[in-house]
Amino acid sequence: MAEKITPRSVDYSQWYIDIVLNAKLADYSPVKGCMVIRPRGYAIWERLQAELDRRFKATGHQNAYFPMFIPMSFLKKEAEHVEGFKPELAVVTHAGGEELEEPLAVRPTSETIIWSKYRDWIQSWRDLPLLYNQWANVVRWEKRTRLFLRTTEFLWQEGHTAHETKDEALKETETMLEVYRAFAEEYLCLPVVAGRKSDAEKFAGAVATYSIEAMMQDKKALQAGTSHFLGQNFAKAFEVQYQTREGGLDYVWATSWGVSTRLLGAIIMTHSDDKGLVLPPSLASEEIVVVPIFKTDNKAAVLEYAGKVVDALKADGRRVVFDTDDGSSPGWKFAEWEMRGVPIRIEAGPKDAANGTVVMVRRDTGEKTFVKVDEVPAKARETLAAMQKDLLEKARAFQDANTKDVADRDELVRFFGKEKGKLDADGELHEGTVEAPGGFARGLWCGGRDCEAQLKADLKVTIRNLPFGQQDGCDGACCLCGEPAKHRAIFARSY
RNA sequence: CGGGACGUAGCCUAGCGGCUAAGGCGCCAGCUUUGGGAGCUGGAUAUCGGGGGUUCGAAUCCCCCCGUCCCGACCA
Missing domain, CATH: 3.30.930.10 (Bira Bifunctional Protein; Domain 2)
Known part of the structure; x- marks a missing residue:
């Protein structure tokens, strides 16, 4: 497909x-x-x-x-x-x-x-x-x-x-x-x-x-x-x-x-990633999907086993969906629930039933773990909490890694390059390359409207805001015009 | 408002003057299967975006209109 x-x-x-x-x-x-x-x-x-x-x-x-x-x-x-x-x-x-x-x-x-x-x-x-x-x-x-x-x-x-x-x-x-x-x-x-x-x-x-x-x-x-x-x-x-x-x-x-x-x-x-939506657990109307894996001859037994897991999770206050549809294969279901962004998938099949375990898979990391059946509710709770924390930390790390202090206009231009879609003029720096990675540039600003307008006209970069708690020590030169600065600003291309 | 792409079944696509518009996905029924998007058989679904024109004959050519997406311009 x-x-x-x-x-x-x-x-x-x-x-x-x-x-x-x-x-x-x-x-x-x-x-x-x-x-x-x-x-x-x-x-x-x-x-x-x-x-x-x-x-x-x-x-x-x-x-x-x-x-x-x-x-x-x-x-x-x-x-x-x-x-x-x-x-x-x-x-x-x-x-x-x-x-x-x-x-x-x-x-x-x-x-x-x-x-x-x-x-x-x-x-x-x-x-x-x-x-x-x-x-x-x-x-x-x-x-x-x-x-x-x-x-x-x-x-x-x-x-x-x-x-x-x-x-x-x-x-x-x-x-x-x-x-x-x-x-x-x-x-x-x-x-x-x-x-x-x-x-x-x-x-x-x-x-x-x-x-x-x-x-x-x-x-x-x-x-x-x-x-x-x-x-x-x-x-x-x-x-x-x-x-x-x-x-x-x-x-x-x-x-x-x-x-x-x-x-x-x-x-x-x-x-989100290339497999589909990734949702913070807080926002997921279904925190967990349980996918039973059965053959015709063991369907009843597997459903009973997986059903107990579902009941235990519900009793623990989890929002659970039990995907018992027998018209689609497990592989199809895995891909589909990943696309939909359900934070945790639990697989329960005959092998699990025999071992008294289930397979638990985290949507954000793809990490698979075998969990003993009576430990499922506690492990699910713990995993959801970890996801909520990790998603924020991962996003914050990304933001930090792509935020750069710039001192002058040259540095700013090198950081952003020419915007994507304007690839006509070869030999120039372009957004998204190693030389011009783009992101948030943090620099001093004189407060002048003209400076800001010129930057927008040249690079499509605008001042996003003047961050709170970062306005001390703004006594240097404006990174756009060199005049005495008044603020510290975040510059970026935006939606 | 400019530039580009496009409009054929729910979705994707073929057909680009000529027989009853073809295929894949999806959908429905049955059987079979199920640990990473299964298989077989049968079935339903199209006023080819709309209007006009050319022609013996138009999804196909021409004109007009409508709509959608992408890229710009614009945008607390």
């Missing part, structure tokens, strides 16, 4: 698509750029969502829901916001068989409609803070889409909070970025760099944007989550004032923060 998945070394982009389609996570839709999330993909989203929701509630947030239709006039109230989103808006002009008096935008994000209501709900400092989140779909008409990473419609959560003071809002922005960082690393096994975005890359309408950035296996960066300090911009645009403790009147301070179904793309591209 033909190989279903294109190896990463042949075509990384195709490999990613093959995984998504073959693992039945998502499929294309009749409408360009949109995506159908299939049950196996949606189940991952649900687990991710449940855990994140738990963490939001634990930090004092409540869920609400606002409509998806936003009057066009609302979007125009914040100047930068409308400029940023205008090119990607879907707008409803007709409904109920008539042309609408005012067109309705399908939300690209909900700041405007939410702040229009916050105006009604906030009068005094006693009404603050409002710590709301919503799980919703949004639509952004992007020119170029990719399954999970950038789709016309996507699912996300958006937190929108209102505060009495600037400090409180800033603290919220930081707290939520930290929630994302911890969630990404602990639950998704995604090591990330947390930091502040440059002005050029910040959210339209924000005073400051913070992000977590992950490194994919092709060494490109993926923005995995953002948290914005919105200052008083939206409060002013929507005239949301409150009576202060001192009896004065002031505008409310705001934040917003979100992660989306893009995280599924990040998980796939970080952990």
Whole structure:
């Protein structure tokens, strides 16, 4: 049978698509750029969502829901916001068989409609803070889409909070970025760099944007989550004032923060291999698949033996699937469950029954071990915990190995080379070669918008963020222009 | 919005003016098998993306349209 998945070394982009389609996570839709999330993909989203929701509630947030239709006039109230989103808006002009008096935008994000209501709900400092989140779909008409990473419609959560003071809002922005960082690393096994975005890359309408950035296996960066300090911009645009403790009147301070179904793309591209999906155990709706191996004459005995293993695992709280289908061979099942990313496979056949053992196989390492039947639940628990830890460590080691400090522009150019796909000019360094490996480059930056824009134009490399905790000792020269530096930045090509 | 590739059964592909559109995978039934994607037999599934034109005759040639993917441009 033909190989279903294109190896990463042949075509990384195709490999990613093959995984998504073959693992039945998502499929294309009749409408360009949109995506159908299939049950196996949606189940991952649900687990991710449940855990994140738990963490939001634990930090004092409540869920609400606002409509998806936003009057066009609302979007125009914040100047930068409308400029940023205008090119990607879907707008409803007709409904109920008539042309609408005012067109309705399908939300690209909900700041405007939410702040229009916050105006009604906030009068005094006693009404603050409002710590709301919503799980919703949004639509952004992007020119170029990719399954999970950038789709016309996507699912996300958006937190929108209102505060009495600037400090409180800033603290919220930081707290939520930290929630994302911890969630990404602990639950998704995604090591990330947390930091502040440059002005050029910040959210339209924000005073400051913070992000977590992950490194994919092709060494490109993926923005995995953002948290914005919105200052008083939206409060002013929507005239949301409150009576202060001192009896004065002031505008409310705001934040917003979100992660989306893009995280599924990040998980796939970080952990998976040429055999298919690799999932952190935390996200797997099936942690273990038990494959019985039988012949017609010993089928009943093998099923009984394997069934006891399944029962023992379930009793220990494991999520188990028992693949008793006799229409496909064991080999077929092995390949199929590997493609689907089930963390542990247990094989139980007549030889095992005779020895009182089973074969346990780890999806990430392929390691096979013989386990005594009464030790299976404990060994499974231990293996799943080890996988959760190892996947993060492996990804972190990869990120560290592909992060390099650069001092000047020459070094930066040599690190990145020319981007792939621009192989016309021979004799130049190209991305992905030994001489120009690419990855995250860490260097000093003067803070100049022109420097950054020039780098993007020349090399397609952008500043991902200015990492927190790495901003000391920035008194050298900007690695782009040589002027005195103000920040330490992570430079990378990104999705 | 530019450049490229493409659209034939659920999927992949052949057919590139001429008989009833061919094959593989998958699917269904039965038998047989099962420790890394098994085998045999039988079966179902196509208005050849849509519309128009040329022709005695179009999946095939021409025109228009629609759609998808890839690469750019764009993108909190």
